[in-house]
Amino acid sequence: MPKNYIIGNWKMNQSLLEIKDFFETIQSSHLEKGNFWVAPQSIHIDNCLTLAKNTPILIGAQNCSNQNSGAFTGEISCMAIKEIGAHFVIIGHSERRTYYAETDKLVNEKVLKSLENKLVPVICIGETLLQRELNKTLEVVLGQLTQGLEGVKLTCEDELIIAYEPVWAIGTGKTASSKQAEEVHFSIRSKLIELYPNFGEKISILYGGSVKPSNIDELLSMPNINGALVGGASLKASDFSILCKSSLK
Numbered sequence: 170m171p172k173n174y175i176i177g178n179w180k181m182n183q184s185l186l187e188i189k190d191f192f193e194t195i196q197s198s199h200l201e202k203g204n205f206w207v208a209p210q211s212i213h214i215d216n217c218l219t220l221a222k223n224t225p226i227l228i229g230a231q232n233c234s235n236q237n238s239g240a241f242t243g244e245i246s247c248m249a250i251k252e253i254g255a256h257f258v259i260i261g262h263s264e265r266r267t268y269y270a271e272t273d274k275l276v277n278e279k280v281l282k283s284l285e286n287k288l289v290p291v292i293c294i295g296e297t298l299l300q301r302e303l304n305k306t307l308e309v310v311l312g313q314l315t316q317g318l319e320g321v322k323l324t325c326e327d328e329l330i331i332a333y334e335p336v337w338a339i340g341t342g343k344t345a346s347s348k349q350a351e352e353v354h355f356s357i358r359s360k361l362i363e364l365y366p367n368f369g370e371k372i373s374i375l376y377g378g379s380v381k382p383s384n385i386d387e388l389l390s391m392p393n394i395n396g397a398l399v400g401g402a403s404l405k406a407s408d409f410s411i412l413c414k415s416s417l418k
């Protein structure tokens with residue numbers, strides 16, 4: 170069985186004070202051990218690593234460079250992310266693809282770089298509303314998946330995570346129904362088994378897009394939904410810990 174994960178993507182949110190409050194609330198919420206990860210803004214990673222010490226939460230980055238080092242102003246290397254003690258990196262989020270023109274090729278380079286540096290890539294894929302309406306959902310999603318994984322070799326199923334995030338459901342309050350999501354997750358699972366016969370069955374596939382305490386249980390009841398990548402509802406520790414607790418059921 171794949172593991173369940175709840176991963177918070179804080180995007181460009183949270184002040185230092187809000188971060189302190191978040192971890193204090195998490196500490197008092199007696200969260201049991203589980204796979205709970207949070208990606209703050211890069212400049213807050215170090216602080217979060219300190220504050221998360223007595224919690225089960227692991228910290229990661231929201232993006233990384235496809236280069237090792239050198240003259241790439243403003244970029245953050247996987248080596249630096251790893252060295253500081255972070256655990257994972259979100260790659261290919263639709264906001265990066267849309268606002269910063271990230272292509273599947275760039276996503277693939279970043280995935281390879283993160284694996285080289287022993288960071289777990291959380292690879293985001295998903296269709297726009299137009300693509301769904303044109304019946305292109307599976308073509309788009311499976312295309313992003315195979316191109317993102319080009320040349321990626323695995324030695325175990327925990328080395329990467331896939332996050333299916335329909336673009337039309339991100340931050341809009343519109344969640345894909347659990348049935349709509351499962352349909353896509355099932356196809357992703359089949360492709361993963363084809364690409365990785367030894368591990369495909371056990372790689373975690375997360376759903377993302379307006380996940381909140383009121384819809385998490387329904388989503389997690391689907392056989393191929395192994396957790397959630399959460400934006401808005403991950404900012405408040407009380408909501409985030411409800412989501413985490415649901416993933417342990």
Ligand code: PGA
Nearest residue numbers: 339340378379399400401
């Ligand atoms: P949302 O964001 O939960 O606010 O819809 C999800 C994401 O962008 O990862």
